[in-house]
Amino acid sequence: MSEHIAEPQEIEVDPYALADTLVAAVRLAVAAGDRTRLAELLDPLHAADVADLLEQVDSGQRREILLLGVGHIDGDVLSELDESIREDVIEFLPDEHISEAVRDLETDDVVDLVEDLEEPQQAAILDALADADRVAVEQALSYPETSAGRLMQREVVVAPEHWSVGETIDYLRNHKKELPEQFYHIILVDPKMRPVGYVTLGKMLATSRKVPMAEVLEDSFRPIPVTQDESEVAYAFNQYHLISAPVVDEDGRLVGVITIDDAMAVLDEEHEEDILRLAGVGEGSLSDRVIETTKRRFPWLFVNLITAILASLVIAQFEATIAQFVALAVLMPIVASMGGNAGTQSLTVAVRSIATKDLTASNMWRVVRREALVGLVNGMIFAVVMGIVGVVWFGTPMLGVVIGVAMVVNLVVAGLAGTLVPLILEKLNVDPALASGAFVTTITDVVGFFVFLALAAAVLL
């Protein structure tokens, strides 16, 4: 299969994409078994880019890169790898290499790395950790999946609430070695380790040493319960412009801290999930094997088959009508298709608005009414258009009327169903992004075919 090499201008409009020329050069180096050249190519890359590279080549090439460039696959690269190929990579690399790679990571990264691995792989990695780290990781794993407890880092920088700026700075200088890589706030705690506020490092640096920390507290302070779902955490960071937030257990004691970069990653994943679910695609990635992807897409197609058969059953009720008037068979998909599209528009807006907490019980009736009205107005416009098309094409004025009326009814129904179905699913604790599409399309198909054919049977025959 021919490979396409990018023109230079493409690289410029896409500053952060892996250059195709780089990928090609890596393939060449690997094919030639040229370890030095591979090192030259991989060395300047950020761990995230090495991970992307491993995801973009096929599995044979990936193994060759791993063999020849094993030294470049450190803990950070493993962290950045997509789940679907991470397992493969970990399995393929020597155990000692993995152990060493993992020891350099912060505990929250280790948690992220091992939480989706199979039992034996997970155990092997945990065994490789220093005792204190292993305990920390195991504690994190004891919190529910997708909870704040899994997301947080346990390394926190705290100061007693009565300290001055100077005392805090001295403490930091004396405990340099134990500080996490990145931190943005000092959390003030009471004697029971309950956070009472926090101070930004910028404020500390600009304040004289003798000033009490308690005087330069930030006003935005939102401790997060350790069991809170990570999607709510991401929402809070985005909504309240948080940079870091303390995580507390049920007694209000500080157990960790979540920083905005973790929240951003969650926000990104949640969006990805919503988009894929709306399209009836489960999780997964481009690196998955054909059989895995097939399996993942099958259920949604199967649901669609059922709904399509339901719609066909409606059509089957009108076989006699269609046999007499074949133009109906020609025109009926238009009504169903327009309803399906209008329904998808409404439901996508509703699903998003539920996710961003803009569509709530307090404004739902207003939104439902608005969507129905939008359907009515667009329906009337398309009714006129299709009425004319129907008359001109088939020369039967009543056919124009029938398709026009069916269009109006179906677009109003699409607006109503597109909003009410996600709201009802949300109420029933079913993810509206996942299930709304099937219901709404069934409704618009069934209503579209039924109204059009039933009207035609009544009026035309």
Add this chain to the structure above:
Amino acid sequence: MSEHIAEPQEIEVDPYALADTLVAAVRLAVAAGDRTRLAELLDPLHAADVADLLEQVDSGQRREILLLGVGHIDGDVLSELDESIREDVIEFLPDEHISEAVRDLETDDVVDLVEDLEEPQQAAILDALADADRVAVEQALSYPETSAGRLMQREVVVAPEHWSVGETIDYLRNHKKELPEQFYHIILVDPKMRPVGYVTLGKMLATSRKVPMAEVLEDSFRPIPVTQDESEVAYAFNQYHLISAPVVDEDGRLVGVITIDDAMAVLDEEHEEDILRLAGVGEGSLSDRVIETTKRRFPWLFVNLITAILASLVIAQFEATIAQFVALAVLMPIVASMGGNAGTQSLTVAVRSIATKDLTASNMWRVVRREALVGLVNGMIFAVVMGIVGVVWFGTPMLGVVIGVAMVVNLVVAGLAGTLVPLILEKLNVDPALASGAFVTTITDVVGFFVFLALAAAVLL
């Protein structure tokens, strides 16, 4: 219209949503003209929540809240408001109030606030600013829309590259008043104001005063060109886990800094846009008027009408066949619908993978081949299912064969079109999220109807 009041448990599962009881209480306070009660309700709220409240009520109630609670609508609330109602609010509030509110904002927030306003509103707000701020805002507005220049804040904290940690701390203490609200790094610059690296505040605090700043530089340092598109900026922050990044002009001189909270907001908007575009919904929000929403959804429905008519024209070629064999009219929507759904699955994955730079020229043929294979495998399964349904339902074995073959062909075509169409559009610099759907659905509809009906005409008659 009846209002729904939430049960207490709902509030708990949704910790950051505005409580319906709060919205109801605000409505009551406004209806009673009770300024004190309104203040009690609004005072504890974050600006983002006040903005959400204004978005959730209808326009009449919104104006009553603005009249009675004008003191609560400060610059931060205006910043948080959705564009679609921000203009209304600014128009409704007294000019002096707006001027005062805007004066408290940082310049990047003012830019965000005014960039989408109409000329006279924009001019009024700019006039209200202090001279230095107005110049800064006007300069920012001179950069292209959605560029790094619009996103950055101009307030930067820099130090000459030869300074020590102590010198830098002293400088910060002496220039306390001029420091921005939030900053996470000190940017080191050469004499020509070109950034050479940066130091985290945490590292500075933990380092002795005499150590040169240049010794504690971070290794992740990625200056961003001022004209770079904000979507690329957001990608870089997410990919490389940046917290802040210096923005440079074409001579490499420092002109501003972008922080991760701004990048997170952009990432959120970009995703929102992608989801809505994939569903054929333009920008806009729940607070828009019916007529605006109708106008925005119309073009996509119109495009869909054209594609649906195209599909109908295909059906029309086989009127004679359908007249003889009405079962075809009953079954044909199933083939088209399955193709449409499989196509949507493939195209959504492709659009997302292009956005995340995982689908590139270097792996496109592998992905296309994989999607076609997935279509083939699923197509064969559904061919068997539908073949059986066809035979059982209509008792005509050949009908089962026809629908089976059509299903396989259409699902393979769906996989191919779903991947190739977004790739081609991207190549042509058309947003694949916006336009792929119409093309792919047209292809699967036309192919679905044609293969099914043409085969039927050849085999059954």
